[in-house]
Amino acid sequence: MFENIDTCLEKYIPQEELNHVQRILYGKKLEELQLPESCINNVDDVEVKGFKFDSLTEELREKRIVRVGVIQNQIVLPTTAPLVEQRNAIYQKISKIISLAAEANVNVLCLQEAWPMPFVFCTREKFPWCEFAESAETGPTTLFLKDICKQYNMVIISPILERDEQEVIWNTAVVIDNFGKVIGKHRKNHIPRVGDFNESTYYMEGNTGHPVFETAFGRIAINICYGRHHPLNWLMFGLNGAEIVFNPSATIDGLSETLWGIEARTAAVANSYFSCAINRVGTEIFPSEFTSGDGKPAHKNFGHFYGSSYITAPDGSRTPGLSRTRDGLLISEIDLNLCRQVKDHWGFQMTRRLDLYADSLADIVNSK
């Protein structure tokens, strides 16, 4: 299987031309982070990469250096295994990858969308899959992560399928701070109705707006998966003060791979914040056949989740992507001051004429 666009470019383009290609495609060259050997060559064969984004040294503000991490992973057991075993096996795998992140001094870490479960929404079957839905505050996944956050002094964003006290189901990212306290949650605003992503069968449109969470390591927000196709969603997190926006996702090659490198990256540029795009990896096969409503034969295989997680800075420079096929941990050392530096340079926040668009949008919305 095709492994990765970056390794392909490196393999075939001579160094001098490669420098130009990378400069034009990816922006400013990033320094590689020196990570512990035990982290890079880990026993679990997790791909670990780290990069450092450059920033100016200011006279009146100290740098605000933070290490951000994102994890992409395959599920562990077949989707036919007992649910609790499936979930525990994922917990076990992720706890090992989080310990690698801790070795690399990661401060804020985000996991992929619906990370403790297979991506079941293609099936349209309620049972047994709705059983994976759990409380954001007291469910097993949050309890599992709280201790880890405390142990490693790490903020973790945990995207889960949430079941609230009224038994309403949501697609939610839970934010747990570095003391192990749940400081809030965000529920996915935009629900896909495309291909096999039949997600409205399972959970409701989010009702949390565009929250930004103040943490010890910066102001963070989460734009869950399909929300990345909606520029206004990205915009609102920026207007509310986000310095880093995570985009935990689950998407497949036949559908979105050409858009993947563009959307989170342009959001970082347009809104002068860091964006972190995370996609799951692997091919998930389900016990019952399902159709895509496109006349093609019924199938049990959702397609290939192509990983390729990457991080972009507000100046548009970006890391290479993680592999399309392997579990991975991508780390970036960033200076949050870069957000303001880019705003001062480009002036997008002063030239964007929100008033003009607010009136036009109101006219369109009200003309129904």
Ligand SMILES: NC(=O)NCCC(=O)O
């Ligand atoms: N999980 C999810 O929202 N997937 C939708 C597919 C896409 O947006 O690429």
